[in-house]
Amino acid sequence: MTVMRPEWQEAESAARAALATEADTASLAMATFEPIAGSLSNFAWHVSVPGQDRFVRYARAGNEQLGADLHAEGEILRLVAEAGLAPRVVRCDPSARLLVTQWIASSEGVPAAGSCDRTIRQVAALLRQLHALTPPPGVRVVDFAVQARRLEAALPAAAVRPALAACAEGVLSRLGPRHTNVLCHHDVHAQNLVTEPTGRLWLVDWEYAGLGDPVLDLASCASQLELSAASSGLLCDEYLRAGGTVEPARLDLARWAFDYVQWLWYRGLLATAAPGPDAVEAAHRAGRIERGLQVRASGVLRCNNH
Numbered sequence: 489m490t491v492m493r494p495e496w497q498e499a500e501s502a503a504r505a506a507l508a509t510e511a512d513t514a515s516l517a518m519a520t521f522e523p524i525a526g527s528l529s530n531f532a533w534h535v536s537v538p539g540q541d542r543f544v545r546y547a548r549a550g551n552e553q554l555g556a557d558l559h560a561e562g563e564i565l566r567l568v569a570e571a572g573l574a575p576r577v578v579r580c581d582p583s584a585r586l587l588v589t590q591w592i593a594s595s596e597g598v599p600a601a602g603s604c605d606r607t608i609r610q611v612a613a614l615l616r617q618l619h620a621l622t623p624p625p626g627v628r629v630v631d632f633a634v635q636a637r638r639l640e641a642a643l644p645a646a647a648v649r650p651a652l653a654a655c656a657e658g659v660l661s662r663l664g665p666r667h668t669n670v671l672c673h674h675d676v677h678a679q680n681l682v683t684e685p686t687g688r689l690w691l692v693d694w695e696y697a698g699l700g701d702p703v704l705d706l707a708s709c710a711s712q713l714e715l716s717a718a719s720s721g722l723l724c725d726e727y728l729r730a731g732g733t734v735e736p737a738r739l740d741l742a743r744w745a746f747d748y749v750q751w752l753w754y755r756g757l758l759a760t761a762a763p764g765p766d767a768v769e770a771a772h773r774a775g776r777i778e779r780g781l782q783v784r785a786s787g788v789l790r791c792n793n794h
Contacts, residue, residue, distance in 0.1 A: 493764070496523065499531035503546040506584040513579050513588055516542060526679050528757060528766050529556065530693070534591055541591040542578060547695065549585075550760055553642065554753050555635055556695040558582035563624045564671065564697045565589075573618055573691055575682075592682045592690050608719055610689040611676065611709055612726035618691070619670040619702045619732060630674055630698035632749055633660040639752035647755045649778070655785040656748045659741050662789065669699035676705060677712035703734055707742035711750070744781065744788045751777040 500521050508517035515537045521544070524532040532545045547558060562580040565587075569577050575590040636656055640648070673680075674696040682690045706727060710720045720743075724734050754774035761767040 495762075495764075496531060499546045499548075500533070503531070503533070503544055503586060506546075506581065506586040507544070507588070509584075510579065510581075513542075516540065516544065516588070527693075528770055529554070530695075536591070541593075543575065543587075543589045543591045543692070545587040545693075547585040547587075551695065554639070554756055555630075557628060557698070558585065558587075558695055560628045560698055561587075561695040563627060564694050567621060567624055567671075568618065568691070568694065571617065571621055573614060574694065575690055575692065589692070592684050592692075594682050594684060605719075605722060607681070607683070607689070608713075608715070608722050609726045610683075611681065612706075612723050612732075613730045614689055614691060615673075615676070615702070615705050615709070616727055616730035616732045618673065619705070621671050623671040623699055627671070628698040629669060630672065630696070630700040631665065632663075632700070632704060632745055633665075636660060636745075636749050636752060639749065639756050642756055642759070643752070644759055647759070652748065652751075652778070652781055652785065655781075655789065656745065658789050659745050659748070663701070663703075663738070663741050663745060666701045670702050671697070672700040672702060672705045673697050674700060674704065674708060675712075676709040701742070702732065703738055703742040704746055706734060706739055707746040710739065711743050711746050741788065744784055747777050747781055751781060 503521075504517045507513040516535050519535050519537045521533040521535055524534060524543075529551050530545050530547050532543065535542050535544045547556065552558075559582045562577075562582055565574060565577050565580060568574040569589075575592050578588040578590065580587050640653060673691055673694060675693060676691070680691060680693045682692055684690070706723060709715070710723060713719075715723060720739065721736065724736055724739060727734055751774055754770050754777065757770045758767060758774060761770060
């Protein structure tokens with residue numbers, strides 16, 4: 489029998505209490521919670537009662553300091569769910585840190601890193617559809633340069649890497665701000681891509697979404713699915729085929745920038761995380777990303793110096 493860790497017990501109790509406060513989710517409060525492992529920033533479960541098959545998520549405290557915005561997520565979710573990009577929203581309650589959506593069963597599990605051309609084609613088409621949507625009024629702008637500076641400032645002195653910070657300044661300056669931003673997800677990784685038995689692809693977990701540079705969504709996908717150069721080329725080709733615009737050289741810059749902000753995110757999480765498996769995993773991921781950034785730092789600006 490698996491022993492539930494204390495933080496999961498506390499999160500489940502809080503989620504059940506929140507579910508019980510409204511009629512449309514009250515019956516879920518007494519149901520069996522099946523944990524969905526893998527996330528370091530949220531607690532999630534598959535919860536079912538007769539007539540309701542639901543995904544339930546309870547956000548960890550402190551996510552906002554790392555760039556999450558549960559209120560913006562609620563506004564964006566309604567739009568992308570209506571567009572068929574995300575599961576139907578049952579309840580979105582930022583004040584309770586609770587999200588409930590339709591459950592999407594996946595027959596394939598998470599996509600293998602960089603191995604599935606079909607998934608890459610689907611993601612490219614899905615992202616192009618997302619980027620073409622008219623965003624909700626007043627939705628936030630996600631500026632990776634601003635986010636990097638905010639996360640850098642919050643790091644303990646021992647965690648700062650001056651050489652990486654200097655490279656990041658150059659990369660983000662080279663990317664520059666866009667005059668016209670589009671609606672972006674900003675966290676396209678395997679666990680946020682759900683393929684149902686019919687083959688339809690859904691994108692979940694929108695708490696980092698907002699207006700931004702579309703190349704950073706492509707970079708998020710390329711980085712977090714660990715795409716090879718050939719697979720990254722396929723992603724660009726399919727995005728262009730769907731009507732988008734992207735320059736491969738700019739994608740290289742964006743991929744380094746995304747990894748840098750991702751590394752800062754894990755370092756920031758480590759600064760506040762309690763000792764335990766999640767902290768160990770965050771340290772492992774941060775170390776792996778840092779080594780990759782260091783290897784690529786000497787070439788990323790030189791190769792894009794034209």
